Amino acid sequence: MNNDKRRLILERLRENNPKPQTELNWSSPFELLIAVLLSAQATDVSVNKATDKLYPIANTPESILALGVDGLKQYIKTIGLFNSKAENTIKTCKMLIELHNSEVPENRAALEALPGVGRKTANVVLNTAFGWPTIAVDTHIYRVSNRTKLAMGKTVDDVEAKLLKVIPSEFKLDVHHWLILHGRYTCIARKPRCGSCIIEDLCEFKEKIYPEE
Template sequence: MNAAHRHALFARLQAQNPNPKTELVYHSTFELLISVILSAQATDISVNKATVKLYSVANTPQAILNLGADGLKGYIKTIGLYNAKAKNILQTCQVLVDKYNGEVPHERAALEALAGVGRKTANVVLNTAFGEATIAVDTHIFRVANRTGLASGKTVRAVEDNLLKAVPPEYQQHAHHWLILHGRYTCTARNPKCASCVIAEFCEFKEKNLVMPNKAG
């Protein structure tokens, strides 16, 4: 995809959604961190259903440590891989209390050193909480970047690196959320909604279907 089309693509996404936000519900950087850890291989909806109850009783590292493993699992047992996630969250909370006075560190290396926090989770926190121009490549962004020709790559890291080069600077802050929401609701894995896609004219997907579906009646 050429530079003019990349710029026009993001201009369209911005016009459609000027201030995109994560669909995870949180009220502090710490809550965001825990929600993103929980969201691995789980939907934002399932995470929000669990955390609305969890955060009402424990929304600081020390408060979650006070719950203990069994107490924490009671709140997140509806989320996939909850046993491993509970272990990681407790370890992360202990580090936050011991090393960072209960605060979430701003530095990538410090974030990635926390249990359950990889590059993708760190990118989400850095972008959403700290306003950095990072892009956390999940399955949706990986699909959209490759399918549209915006930033092709065979690995998650390759797509991330290529997106950072491809996205015009003025759109880098919100690119992560525009692309994930586009992949979640329009450029879906099966039956992408090409006919109603605002960036279809710039998309290089060879199999795109621009025929409007027939309506009954």
């Protein structure tokens, strides 16, 4: 895909959604960090249902740490992998208190040092909470980037590197949200909704699917 076509795609996505937001509920960098940590291999809907009950009770490192692993599990037990996520969340809260004055660090290395926080989670926090032009590549973004030919790669890290290289600076802050939402609702895995796609004419996916007339 050439750069002119990439720009047209991005301009169209921006026109359709000028100020994209994450679908996770959060009101502080800490709430976002915990929500993203909990969202691994889980839907945003399931995470929101849990945090909507958890955050009114505990939404700081100290208050969640006070719940303990077993107490936290009662709030997040409907989320996949809740046992390990509870352990990591409690450890993360302890580290934030001891090493970062209970604040979420605006630093990639410090974020990735937290239990359960990998590159993707760090990218989401840096982008959404702190306004960094990072691009967190999940399964949706990996699929959309490869399928459309926007930025092709064999791994999520390859796709991230390619996106960072080919996406113009003016779009980098929001492209993560545009692509994840596009993959979640339009360019879905099994039967992409090509007939209702706003970038269908620009996409280079050869096996487009259209509803039967």
